[in-house]
Amino acid sequence: MVGEDFPAELAAAQGGSEDAFAVLWRDANPALLRYLKVVAPENADDIAAETWVQVVRGLPKFSGDEAAWRAWLFTTARRRLLDQARLRKRHPAEPLDEIGVGDVPRTAGAEQIAMENLGTEWAMALLSQLPEQQAEVIMLRVVAGLDTDVVADMLGRSPGAVRVAAHRGLRKLATLLSGAGVTL
Amino acid sequence: MPDSFPPLSWGPPPFDERDLEALLSGETTDTPVALRQVADALAALRAAPTQAELTGEEVARAEFRALVLDDGARTDGLPYAQVLSALTLDGAHRPPARHRGRPVRRRRRSFTRPVNRRGGILLGAAAAVVIVAAVALTGSLSGPFQGLVRSTADSTSAATRHSPGGSSSGRLTGSGAAEPTTRPTPAHSPHASSSASHGPARQAPAQASECRTYYGYFQHMQPGAKWSSAELDLLGKLSKQAGGYSHVYAYCASYLGGMFAHGLPWWAYPQPGPQQGAPGQPGTPSPGTSQQGADNTGSGQARKPALPVAP
Numbered sequence: 001m002v003g004e005d006f007p008a009e010l011a012a013a014q015g016g017s018e019d020a021f022a023v024l025w026r027d028a029n030p031a032l033l034r035y036l037k038v039v040a041p042e043n044a045d046d047i048a049a050e051t052w053v054q055v056v057r058g059l060p061k062f063s064g065d066e067a068a069w070r071a072w073l074f075t076t077a078r079r080r081l082l083d084q085a086r087l088r089k090r091h092p093a094e095p096l097d098e099i100g101v102g103d104v105p106r107t108a109g110a111e112q113i114a115m116e117n118l119g120t121e122w123a124m125a126l127l128s129q130l131p132e133q134q135a136e137v138i139m140l141r142v143v144a145g146l147d148t149d150v151v152a153d154m155l156g157r158s159p160g161a162v163r164v165a166a167h168r169g170l171r172k173l174a175t176l177l178s179g180a181g182v183t184l
Numbered sequence: 185m186p187d188s189f190p191p192l193s194w195g196p197p198p199f200d201e202r203d204l205e206a207l208l209s210g211e212t213t214d215t216p217v218a219l220r221q222v223a224d225a226l227a228a229l230r231a232a233p234t235q236a237e238l239t240g241e242e243v244a245r246a247e248f249r250a251l252v253l254d255d256g257a258r259t260d261g262l263p264y265a266q267v268l269s270a271l272t273l274d275g276a277h278r279p280p281a282r283h284r285g286r287p288v289r290r291r292r293r294s295f296t297r298p299v300n301r302r303g304g305i306l307l308g309a310a311a312a313v314v315i316v317a318a319v320a321l322t323g324s325l326s327g328p329f330q331g332l333v334r335s336t337a338d339s340t341s342a343a344t345r346h347s348p349g350g351s352s353s354g355r356l357t358g359s360g361a362a363e364p365t366t367r368p369t370p371a372h373s374p375h376a377s378s379s380a381s382h383g384p385a386r387q388a389p390a391q392a393s394e395c396r397t398y399y400g401y402f403q404h405m406q407p408g409a410k411w412s413s414a415e416l417d418l419l420g421k422l423s424k425q426a427g428g429y430s431h432v433y434a435y436c437a438s439y440l441g442g443m444f445a446h447g448l449p450w451w452a453y454p455q456p457g458p459q460q461g462a463p464g465q466p467g468t469p470s471p472g473t474s475q476q477g478a479d480n481t482g483s484g485q486a487r488k489p490a491l492p493v494a495p
Binding site: 016018021022025026029030033034045048049052053056057119120122123124126127138139141142143163166167170171173174177178 | 201204205207208210218219221222225226228229230231233234237238240241243244245247248249251252
C-alpha cells in the first residue's frame with residue numbers, strides 16, 4: 001500500500017509524472033501478478049500487461065482513495081482475465097451464481113504441495129489447490145487487500161456468499177496443510 | 185454414570201468465523217493453533233515483492249510515456265488527458281512570431297522533398313493559407329489558439345486516434361492513421377522512436393517532451409507576449425540538438441503529434457536567432473515541406489503546407 005502519499009502520487013501520475021506512476025506500479029504490480037498467477041497461471045503476465053495499459057488510459061479519469069484504486073485495478077484485471085478466458089476457452093464458463101458445496105479442487109494431490117517453505121511461490125501453489133472461486137476470493141481479500149463488500153461487487157455476488165467462499169477456502173487450506181504434514 | 189465417554193472430538197471448535205476473518209484481514213495476534221500454518225501461508229502471499237515481480241517496471245514506464253505523450257501530455261502537473269482543453273496559460277509567456285530571414289529558407293530547402301511531391305505540398309500550402317485566413321477573418325484570433333487546440337484535440341482524439349479501447353495507444357501498435365512515410369529525421373514515429381530501438385531510446389522521450397513544451401507555447405500565443413527566459417533557454421537547447429535554429433521544427437516535428445493538426449502557424453516556424461518582439465508579426469514560414477509532412481504523425485490529417493512568406 002502506498003499509504004499517506006497516495007493522493008499526491010496519484011495526482012502526479014495523472015499529471016503525467018512517470019516517477020509517480022512508477023510508485024503506483026511498484027506498489028500494485030506484485031499483488032496483481034500474484035493474484036493472476038493463482039487464477040490464470042497460463043496468462044498472468046499478459047493479463048497484467050493489458051491491465052496496466054487500460055489503467056494508464058483511464059488514469060486521468062480515476063478519482064478515489066487507495067482502496068478504490070486497488071479495487072479499480074483488480075476489477076480491470078479481472079475483466080481482462082474474463083476476456084482472455086472467453087477468447088481462449090480454457091477456463092470453464094463456470095457461473096459465479098453459486099458458491100456451493102460442490103466445489104471441486106482444480107488439481108489433485110495435497111501430497112504434491114512443496115514441503116519446504118518456498119515463500120510466496122509456495123503459498124500461491126497452495127492456493128492453486130483450492131477450487132477457483134475460493135482461491136480467487138482469498139487472493140482478492142488477502143493480496144489485493146479488498147474488503148468483502150468490494151470483492152462481492154467485483155464478483156457479482158452477495159457479501160455473504162463471498163464470506164462463505166473465503167472461509168471454506170481457509171478451512172480447506174488448514175486441511176491441506178495438516179494433511180500434508182507441513183512444518184514451518 | 186454414562187456407559188461411554190463422550191467423543192474426544194467434542195468440545196469447542198479449534199477456530200471460528202471470527203478467527204477466519206481475522207486471518208483474511210491480516211490480524212496475526214491470537215491466531216488459533218489450528219490456523220497458524222494457514223496464517224503463515226497468507227503472510228507469504230503478503231510478503232514483499234520479489235525481484236521478478238518488479239522486472240517489468242521499465243516496460244511499464246515506457247508504456248506510460250508513450251501513452252502520455254501520445255495524448256499530448258505535458259509534465260507540468262496538469263491532467264494529461266485534459267491538458268489541451270484546460271490550458272489557461274497567461275499571455276505573458278507567449279513567444280512572439282519571430283525569425284525572418286532568407287538564410288533560413290535556404291536551409292529549410294535542404295529538407296525539401298523530392299520534386300515529385302511539390303504538387304501535393306503546394307495544394308497543402310493553399311489549404312493552410314485558407315485556414316489561417318478563415319481564422320483571422322472570423323475574428324477568433326484571440327483565444328483562438330485555445331479553440332484551435334481544442335479542435336485539434338477533439339479531432340485527433342476522436343477521429344484519428346480512436347481505437348476500440350478508446351485510447352491513443354494505437355500509435356504504439358502501428359495505428360491505422362495515415363502516418364507519413366517520409367520525414368526529415370530518421371524517426372518513423374515519435375513513439376516508435378521513444379519506445380523502440382531507434383537511436384537512444386531513453387533520449388527520445390526527453391526530446392519529445394522538450395519539443396512539445398516549446399511548441400506548446402505557440403498554442404496559446406497572445407498579442408504582446410514576449411519571450412521568457414525559460415522559453416529562450418529551451419529554444420537554445422533545441423537548436424543545439426537540432427543543429428541550428430532553422431532545424432528545430434524538423435527536429436521536433438515527429439514529436440508534435442496532433443498538436444498542430446491544421447498546420448503549424450506560419451509565425452511559429454523557427455528562424456535563426458531568437459528575437460524579442462510582438463507576436464503576430466510575420467515570421468518567415470518555411471517552404472520546407474518535409475517538416476510539414478512530419479507534423480502529421482499519427483494524425484491522419486493532410487500534410488502541412490508550404491506556407492508563403494508573410495507580407
